[in-house]
Amino acid sequence: MTHDEGAAPRFDAAFAAQLAELFRWRRDVRRFRSDPVESRLVGELVGLATLAPSVGHSQPWRFVTVESEARRAAVIGSFERCNADALASYEGEAAVLYARLKLAGLRAAPVQLAVFCDIETEVGRGLGRMTMPETLCYSVVAAIQNLALAARARGLGVGWVSILDPREIAALLDVPAAWKLVAYLCIGYPQEEHLDPELERYGWQARLPNGEILRR
Amino acid sequence: MTHDEGAAPRFDAAFAAQLAELFRWRRDVRRFRSDPVESRLVGELVGLATLAPSVGHSQPWRFVTVESEARRAAVIGSFERCNADALASYEGEAAVLYARLKLAGLRAAPVQLAVFCDIETEVGRGLGRMTMPETLCYSVVAAIQNLALAARARGLGVGWVSILDPREIAALLDVPAAWKLVAYLCIGYPQEEHLDPELERYGWQARLPNGEILRR
Numbered sequence: 094m095t096h097d098e099g100a101a102p103r104f105d106a107a108f109a110a111q112l113a114e115l116f117r118w119r120r121d122v123r124r125f126r127s128d129p130v131e132s133r134l135v136g137e138l139v140g141l142a143t144l145a146p147s148v149g150h151s152q153p154w155r156f157v158t159v160e161s162e163a164r165r166a167a168v169i170g171s172f173e174r175c176n177a178d179a180l181a182s183y184e185g186e187a188a189v190l191y192a193r194l195k196l197a198g199l200r201a202a203p204v205q206l207a208v209f210c211d212i213e214t215e216v217g218r219g220l221g222r223m224t225m226p227e228t229l230c231y232s233v234v235a236a237i238q239n240l241a242l243a244a245r246a247r248g249l250g251v252g253w254v255s256i257l258d259p260r261e262i263a264a265l266l267d268v269p270a271a272w273k274l275v276a277y278l279c280i281g282y283p284q285e286e287h288l289d290p291e292l293e294r295y296g297w298q299a300r301l302p303n304g305e306i307l308r309r
Numbered sequence: 310m311t312h313d314e315g316a317a318p319r320f321d322a323a324f325a326a327q328l329a330e331l332f333r334w335r336r337d338v339r340r341f342r343s344d345p346v347e348s349r350l351v352g353e354l355v356g357l358a359t360l361a362p363s364v365g366h367s368q369p370w371r372f373v374t375v376e377s378e379a380r381r382a383a384v385i386g387s388f389e390r391c392n393a394d395a396l397a398s399y400e401g402e403a404a405v406l407y408a409r410l411k412l413a414g415l416r417a418a419p420v421q422l423a424v425f426c427d428i429e430t431e432v433g434r435g436l437g438r439m440t441m442p443e444t445l446c447y448s449v450v451a452a453i454q455n456l457a458l459a460a461r462a463r464g465l466g467v468g469w470v471s472i473l474d475p476r477e478i479a480a481l482l483d484v485p486a487a488w489k490l491v492a493y494l495c496i497g498y499p500q501e502e503h504l505d506p507e508l509e510r511y512g513w514q515a516r517l518p519n520g521e522i523l524r525r
Binding site for chain 2: 148216222246300
């Protein structure tokens with residue numbers, strides 16, 4: 094990277110190659126070591142997340158750290174109920190395989206962050222989201238992707254848990270009514286590193302060839 | 310970065326610092342130079358986008374390049390109608406300021422990509438999205454954030470246009486009924502580089518202090 098006084102940085106090919114490696118090695122993590130994560134580091138990740146774009150510069154992301162044993166136990170309860178319902182929807186071989194998958198690291202992750210979108214924010218004055226209001230929550234997702242990449246660059250893993258009742262989690266964390274749950278993140282140092290997602294490794298779903306996803 | 314045979318790479322502090330610079334200097338771009346972008350490069354960006362996480366490994370992202378003059382003109386028509394409606398919703402000083410903002414680079418961007426989510430995909434067998442089905446489209450947003458970062462690392466700019474009628478764009482591009490428009494992206498070399506978003510620079514919306522967005 095070169096960076097003249099007052100000028101925009103230029104990123105070189107070596108950096109672009111490292112960035113591609115980062116994309117390749119970022120995984121959804123469900124197996125965490127018990128080592129604590131410094132709270133300074135969590136604040137840094139949240140700060141980097143907020144450098145994401147947001148529709149109309151609305152910055153609708155809201156982060157809540159979940160620390161008490163009682164709250165964490167309630168989140169696990171929501172996960173277990175939703176996961177049992179999900180398991181019951183599969184039959185035969187799929188049910189057997191589903192039951193074996195590890196889909197969340199809620200018991201071990203030292204840091205847990207609920208991420209919400211303030212769907213009634215007036216920040217940004219509604220710009221850019223009249224015809225596609227869902228872009229407000231999309232902005233929060235862009236922030237989460239920044240956070241996951243910045244975490245991986247520091248050797249940290251992030252697991253996005255979506256097998257939860259979003260209204261239950263919002264009530265549990267006592268957030269304003271206009272905050273919609275976008276993600277529940279488990280963060281910590283991973284027990285293992287893989288190039289392939291867990292769902293690929295255990296035969297649930299293979300990666301699609303890219304030819305199928307780009308058309309003219 | 311160090312990368313032993315068969316082992317996961319370790320990213321060093323210098324890389325993490327460059328990544329933070331990348332986040333800081335990624336902007337939504339609306340002013341493009343006319344220089345063409347190699348189609349090989351577009352394919353590379355789409356490939357890097359697909360390294361994003363997706364719920365249940367569903368990989369629901371679908372990219373459509375928009376190349377013909379007729380289609381581009383129709384997209385501009387949709388933008389102009391939606392933008393006129395948006396302008397009409399503001400009054401006084403806000404209306405004057407809104408009218409001056411440049412919100413899309415649809416006439417100049419050499420590459421234009423409509424990005425959809427296949428909301429009926431069976432890939433991933435529904436895993437992870439029973440209670441939060443919106444995570445399917447969120448996966449597409451994570452891919453778009455990868456694409457925007459990879460583009461910026463190559464000196465390319467990306468502008469996300471959301472002031473469009475999503476059903477009109479889907480009809481125009483003749484995509485399957487289950488494909489929901491997530492974003493319309495303008496891609497090209499930017500005319501200018503800034504650290505602050507256009508909406509901040511022209512006084513529409515300031516950046517929020519981080520203290521407001523993280524709570525315990």
